[in-house]
Amino acid sequence: MIRSFQHYGLAVPDPGLGLAFYTDFGLEGRAEGNRAILRCAGRDQDQIVLVEGKKKRFHHVSFGTRADEIGAMQRRIEASGVKLVDPPFVGAPDGLWLRDLDGHLVNIRIAEATPVRTERWDLNTPGHRPRVNARGCPPRGVRVRPRRLGHMILFTPNVEKQTAFYTNVLGMRISDTVEGGIIAFMRCVGDSDHHVLALLKSDRPGFHHASFEVGSVDEIAMGAAAMLDKGYGHGWGLGRHVIGSNFYHYIRDPWNSLVEMFCDIDWIAADQPWEPRAWAPEDSLYMWSVDGPAPESFVTNYEER
Numbered sequence: 001m002i003r004s005f006q007h008y009g010l011a012v013p014d015p016g017l018g019l020a021f022y023t024d025f026g027l028e029g030r031a032e033g034n035r036a037i038l039r040c041a042g043r044d045q046d047q048i049v050l051v052e053g054k055k056k057r058f059h060h061v062s063f064g065t066r067a068d069e070i071g072a073m074q075r076r077i078e079a080s081g082v083k084l085v086d087p088p089f090v091g092a093p094d095g096l097w098l099r100d101l102d103g104h105l106v107n108i109r110i111a112e113a114t115p116v117r118t119e120r121w122d123l124n125t126p127g128h129r130p131r132v133n134a135r136g137c138p139p140r141g142v143r144v145r146p147r148r149l150g151h152m153i154l155f156t157p158n159v160e161k162q163t164a165f166y167t168n169v170l171g172m173r174i175s176d177t178v179e180g181g182i183i184a185f186m187r188c189v190g191d192s193d194h195h196v197l198a199l200l201k202s203d204r205p206g207f208h209h210a211s212f213e214v215g216s217v218d219e220i221a222m223g224a225a226a227m228l229d230k231g232y233g234h235g236w237g238l239g240r241h242v243i244g245s246n247f248y249h250y251i252r253d254p255w256n257s258l259v260e261m262f263c264d265i266d267w268i269a270a271d272q273p274w275e276p277r278a279w280a281p282e283d284s285l286y287m288w289s290v291d292g293p294a295p296e297s298f299v300t301n302y303e304e305r
């Protein structure tokens, strides 16, 4: 059973350029040979691994499971007809390596989600005043530092089959879908964000975006403004999603993929019922957005062939 999202890997022509971009985004990075590794400040867990490649492509995803579950997972994977493969590079994470139905490398290892920084954002609302005699406006010029990697969306030509693989074989749960097989949102077993992995229909596989949790709407807005000030491309936002409910702002990375800052995503407890819903496409993407409907580019698959 997939129990945590450890990190994701992208192949990019220039990992150094990616290191600079994601450092500006607020992560902390280091070069390791021809790879770049990025983490969230104060969190002892790799979040992005950039490997050198001719073109920008999704490279791999690493999930965590439990020691008492990995054997059964291996048996289910092999029973499904999927063979285990060798780790893709020296120094790659341990555990199982396989390719999903779109050929994406998937790593499953014994690991837990590591703790995140938990500074609170107290928001006064009618009848609820958790912040007393303290100023709410953040200091000017504060540097936004994402707390953790939350989720990722991949393009796929096979939403239904890929979703079945990730749920039936790897043990994720469906949280919500959009009618017409457009997208499926899945979460981990156990208490989980509403979605950790979503699969979005396209004519071919690819990487759509990954998303990092920040502390507040203030931090999304200030973090995005800082990225735009540095000259990086605007993706979409600020807004609030319908599915998952999170506030969002998307920025373009140097290879036209998206990276999102989010906060206030729905949280699903393992021991309480959650009814997945098939949403109508026109009611699925956003509740409000300061820059209007999603641009066509938002759902364009820029993965290089």
Ligand SMILES: [Fe+2]
Pocket: 151, 209, 210, 211, 260
């Ligand atoms: Fe997202």
